[in-house]
Amino acid sequence: MNKFTLALLLTAALATSACTRPDRFGAGAGGAGMDPNGGPLTAGAGVGQAGLGGANDPSSPAYFNQAIGDRVLFSVDQSTISPEAQTVLDGQAQWLLTNADYQAVIEGHADEQGTREYNLALGERRANAVREYLVSRGVPSARLRTVSYGKERPIAVCSDASCYTQNRRAVTVIAAGSLS
Amino acid sequence: MLTRVFAILSAAALAVPMALAPAAPALAQDGGPLRITITDGVIEPLPFALPSFFDGGGAGQYASDITQVVAEDLTGTGLFRRIGSESFISTPSGFGGQVSYADWRAINAQALITGSVAVNGNQLTVSFRLYDVFAGGELGEGLQFSGTTDGWRRMGHKVADAVYSRITGEGGYFDSRVVFVAESGPKDDRARRIGIMDYDGANVQYLTDSSSLVLAPRFSPTGDRVLYTSYAGGTAGVRMLNVAAPAGQAVPTAPGEMAFTPRFSQNGSQVIYSVASGGNTDLYRTDLATGSHSQLTNAPSIETSPSFSPDGSQIVFESDRSGQQQLYIMSASGGEARRISFGDGRYGSPVWSPRGDLIAFTKQNAGRFHIGVMRTDGSEERLLTSSFLDESPTWAPNGRVLMFTRETQGAQGGPSLYSVDVSGRNLQRVPTDGFASDASWGPLQQ
Incomplete structure (x- = not known):
């Protein structure tokens, strides 16, 4: 499975989940998904929302998610931005500078190999590391918000390193409008 | 003793309808031989006899259900083992009656718990006594709890807490959420x-x-x-x-x-x-x-x-x-x-x-x-x-x-x-x- 297909599948999974329970991604929910009927998600209080657009359109959130990459991964119990992650975040920063109407919510996550409360703090540390990197590349901090889900929102459900690697992530969720 | 206690209890129950009011203070007398010290390496659970509580009037299913809660609380600690009723040589004739200690010693019951349950309207009253079989006497005084029928499981937990507390010297934990x-x-x-x-x-x-x-x-x-x-x-x-x-x-x-x-x-x-x-x-x-x-x-x-x-x-x-x-x-x-x-x-x-x-x-x-x-x-x-x-x-x-x-x-x-x-x-x-x-x-x- 190539990266592109994986990203598409993930986006679909996110959209479905978000419809099951509107709070699934908190205030960031509106940015990433479409409901199964094809319409945009309903925005809750303070929720930014953005049409995904086509992945071929470089100014679209779909392009951001799939061509640039909406997420970076971390080592165990670390929040250091790896050289590989820097490349992704450089692309994210460039996109956010070019598309100045969009805001972003950075979601920090941890794998299940840790205690619940510590992982909430660790997720915030990771989200913040991404925010600081984007700010260092010129993105105004007012356009960025962080939220941590600790280990409560795994994207991969197995209990071995292949899944833990995917779950130790920070996901940049694009939203239009102002952040609450 | 119990009669006087009943009067005190009714007043308390009326004043605080939802409360489970203990009728008498849990006076743990000298524990004698019947004692579990939890910090010791307890390997053998203490065997106890718990005949189904008597129906003290209108109790119906509550008597056996509450007995079951008491049994599950105590055995669930791993510190106690209930002796099956098929082993009993004799059973008490009624709550508070004469206890044939020799019959309980013969089946190695260290403790005997007897009780009675009465229901009047939605009011439930549970009384119990704990006997130290080998010492041949009661361990602490008889106690009575009263409250409403919807809290019947709590009555069982209260009895079990009192028994646990008297035998271990520790506070109970069964009547908790x-x-x-x-x-x-x-x-x-x-x-x-x-x-x-x-x-x-x-x-x-x-x-x-x-x-x-x-x-x-x-x-x-x-x-x-x-x-x-x-x-x-x-x-x-x-x-x-x-x-x-x-x-x-x-x-x-x-x-x-x-x-x-x-x-x-x-x-x-x-x-x-x-x-x-x-x-x-x-x-x-x-x-x-x-x-x-x-x-x-x-x-x-x-x-x-x-x-x-x-x-x-x-x-x-x-x-x-x-x-x-x-x-x-x-x-x-x-x-x-x-x-x-x-x-x-x-x-x-x-x-x-x-x-x-x-x-x-x-x-x-x-x-x-x-x-x-x-x-x-x-x-x-x-x-x-x-x-x-x-x-x-x-x-x-x-x-x-x-x-x-x-x-x-x-x-x-x-x-x-x-x-x-x-x-x-x-x-x-x-x-x-x-x-x-x-x-x-x-x-x-x-």
Whole structure:
């Protein structure tokens, strides 16, 4: 499975989940998904929302998610931005500078190999590391918000390193409008 | 004696209809030979006889149902073994009648519990007596509890608490409740709501719906309120609800990106919690009456999972200031902290025992998770469990038993609640309908 297909599948999974329970991604929910009927998600209080657009359109959130990459991964119990992650975040920063109407919510996550409360703090540390990197590349901090889900929102459900690697992530969720 | 006691009890029951009023003080007389010291290496459970309680009038099914609760409470500790009624040589002719000690000695019953249940309208009265068979006399006085029929399980728990307490010399813990997170749905889209149940998993009620992610509820010292972490505001925030009228409300917290891990102070008037901001998590305290807050730690590391000492003077918490999670103790007003955990691995989610003597914690080492206890100076560390993922211990009100979350691995894996006694014996799953996590064990009910 190539990266592109994986990203598409993930986006679909996110959209479905978000419809099951509107709070699934908190205030960031509106940015990433479409409901199964094809319409945009309903925005809750303070929720930014953005049409995904086509992945071929470089100014679209779909392009951001799939061509640039909406997420970076971390080592165990670390929040250091790896050289590989820097490349992704450089692309994210460039996109956010070019598309100045969009805001972003950075979601920090941890794998299940840790205690619940510590992982909430660790997720915030990771989200913040991404925010600081984007700010260092010129993105105004007012356009960025962080939220941590600790280990409560795994994207991969197995209990071995292949899944833990995917779950130790920070996901940049694009939203239009102002952040609450 | 019992007649006089009855009169006193009725008055009490009328004055406080929902309360379970003990008729007489639990006067534990000299224990004599009938004694279990829990810290000893108890291997053989103490055999006891518990004939089904008598119907003292209109009791119907309640008599045998309450007897069953008493039996399950006592045997569930691993300290007692019930002798089957088929072994009985004789049975008492009625509640409070002559006891044929020789017949009970012959089947090696160390203790005999007899009881009587009466129902009048929705009022339920339970009386019991505890006999030390080999000493040939009663252990403590007969006791009577009364309340409403819908609280019938509590009557059984009250009897069992009294028996447990007289024989072990420890406080009981059966008439207590637990708040927890009930989980359902697939691992990557789990719905969570806060539930409350009896310590044994009975009488489950839900205090929140699953529209927002909720985590880590904590009982107030009196068990009337619950603090928890909620994403209702789009990110983690501290909320509080009243058990009797569970509409959650936000608790004012120090500014930051998120606030979480709230716990009550011992008098219930203050909340300590973590605030994360700019990649740094510190501990704060809010006064519930005024809403004012103060900062307790100030370090560029993660400080979280606080727990007050029973006297309210100190706080144990976890910090990764040394490079990985370890346990620290500081004054309740903040300031210098001293590290108490020095073994291999990472230590988190510390909880101070209600007895003050021990701190329970989660330990991660060599790919395994453990629930453990150590003294407050960090000495005598003892690991009680080991599994793929054990975490979040909580103490029974008597400080002798811990409940914790055990999660099974894999895509179909999920959390359940387990209990284990402080010596590491008697590991048991707490029955819940679905997945359950993050228990907080409340006080013994009044």
